[in-house]
Amino acid sequence: QVQLVESGGGLVQPGGSLRLSCAASGFTFSSYGMKWVRQAPGKGLEWVAEINSGGDRTFYANSVKGRFTISRDNAKKTLTLQMNNLKPEDTAVYYCARGNQSPRSQGTQVTVSS
Numbered sequence: 001q002v003q004l005v006e007s008g009g010g011l012v013q014p015g016g017s018l019r020l021s022c023a024a025s026g027f028t029f030s031s032y033g034m035k036w037v038r039q040a041p042g043k044g045l046e047w048v049a050e051i052n053s054g055g056d057r058t059f060y061a062n063s064v065k066g067r068f069t070i071s072r073d074n075a076k077k078t079l080t081l082q083m084n085n086l087k088p089e090d091t092a093v094y095y096c097a098r099g100n101q102s103p104r105s106q107g108t109q110v111t112v113s114s
Contacts, residue, residue, distance in 0.1 A: 002026045002104075004096050009108030016086050020108060022079040022096030030054075030074040032099050036081045038092035038110075045103070048094070049081065064090075086112045 008020040020036070035050035049060045049070040058070050069082040079096050091112050095103035 002098065004098070004105040006094060006096055006105060006108040009094060009110045011111045011113065012086055013114050014087060014112055016112070017082070017084045018086065018110060020081040020083065020094055020096075020110075022081075024077045024079065024096075024098075027098070029072075029077040034072060034079045034099075035097050036070060036079075036094060037097060037103055038090075038094045039107075040089075040092040043092075045095075046092070051079070083110070086110075088112050 003025045005023045006020060008018060010018060012018055031053055033050060033052050036048040037045050038048050039045050047061055048064055049058065049068055051058045051070045051072055055072045060068060067083065067085045072079050091110060093107040093109050095105055095107040097103045
């Protein structure tokens with residue numbers, strides 16, 4: 001079955017960096033576009049970034065453009081999100097998801113606070 005497992009979250013000070021990873025299994029990873037979404041406390045899901053199946057096209061929410069970078073390694077079936085210059089408003093649970101699907105995994109908590 002489809003399985004996505006996120007890791008790499010944690011507590012970081014404003015201006016710091018984190019690198020999130022998503023390990024995929026149970027489907028042909030290289031055939032699907034992938035995305036990161038997040039959910040801040042008390043708020044709905046927010047789309048953050050996505051990447052096409054080949055990894056040569058990326059798209060970002062305006063709120064993270066220039067600070068976050070999405071990438072993928074199809075051989076390793078891994079999706080990553082490099083997050084730089086983090087802000088308190090980036091605090092959320094981050095999820096990876098396949099194509100147009102809603103997140104179905106546990107996510108990883110990112111907390112940006114001094």
